[in-house]
Amino acid sequence: MIKIATAECFTHGKIGRELHAIAQSYEGNFGCEYVENLQDYGDFDYGELSVTCSLFIPTIEAVVKILNVENPPKPDMLIKGIKVYDEAGDKKVSKIMAQAVKxxxxxxxxxxxxxxVGRGAISVxxxxxxxxxxxxxxxxxxxxDSEALFKRSENGIAKALEITLLLLNRRIDKIRSLENVEITEK
Structure with a gap:
């Protein structure tokens, strides 16, 4: 069994919900909204996937208290406690959030x-x-601008799912060929 967890801000927990629908083979109203054909990614057995948790973490306080991150980078601004970084800051913080939930x-x-502010960031x-x-x-x-924010969120959900599904299917070369993707091997 492969366990997965998410700590999401601008994607509002929808990545975790989608992965859960895939793992459970849900169809219809409770099924996957963002992925049409799982076979396009490979032959991974999604019955071997389990979503441990999917957290919505928009505030800096939640990063500290829920994810137990002691000293997260100081946001450029706060909007009702919601952390706002530039794109470089988003990349750094998305990694911190992913590692913390892991x-x-x-x-x-x-x-x-x-x-x-910017295109936002996703780390897997x-x-x-x-x-x-x-x-x-x-x-x-x-x-x-709720329309622009919604479009960024939708694109982020789709891209995160694509990367995750390609990763599950061991298609690292395909991930490397995508635009705006940085891969580090540990």
């Missing part, structure tokens, strides 16, 4: 997401790889 849950694959961490990527959509959380 450590807390003892999972095999951890996903962290956060987005303030395993014992072997650290994969960080951005969305294709620019948005600024401080501008409160």
């Amino acid at each position: 450590d807390l849950s003892d999972c095999d694959i951890a996903v962290g997401t956060t987005a303030g 961490i395993t014992d072997k790889y650290e994969i960080t990527l951005t969305t294709d959509v620019y948005a600024d959380l401080s501008e409160n």
Whole structure:
């Protein structure tokens, strides 16, 4: 069994929900919204996947108190406690969030997401790889443009699922060929 956990901000826990639907083979209203054909990614047996937890972590306080991160990077600004970083800060914090939820849950694959000003960031961490990527959509959380924020979130969910499914199917070369993706082998 491969265990997965998420600590999500701008994707609102939807990555974890989607992975849970895949792992449980749910269909219809409770099924997957973002992935049409799992066979497009490979022949991994998704019955061997278990979602340990999926956390919605928008605030700096939650990063500290729930994820047990002692000294997270200081946000560029706070909006009702919600952490706002630039794109470089988002990349750093998404890695911190993914590693923290991995450590807390003892999972095999951890996903962290956060987005303030810029394209946002997604990190997928395993014992072997650290994969960080951005969305294709620019948005600024401080501008409160819900349409742009929604588009960035949707793109982030789709990209995180694509990376995770490719990773489960051992298609690292395909991940390396994607734009805006950084892979570090541990």
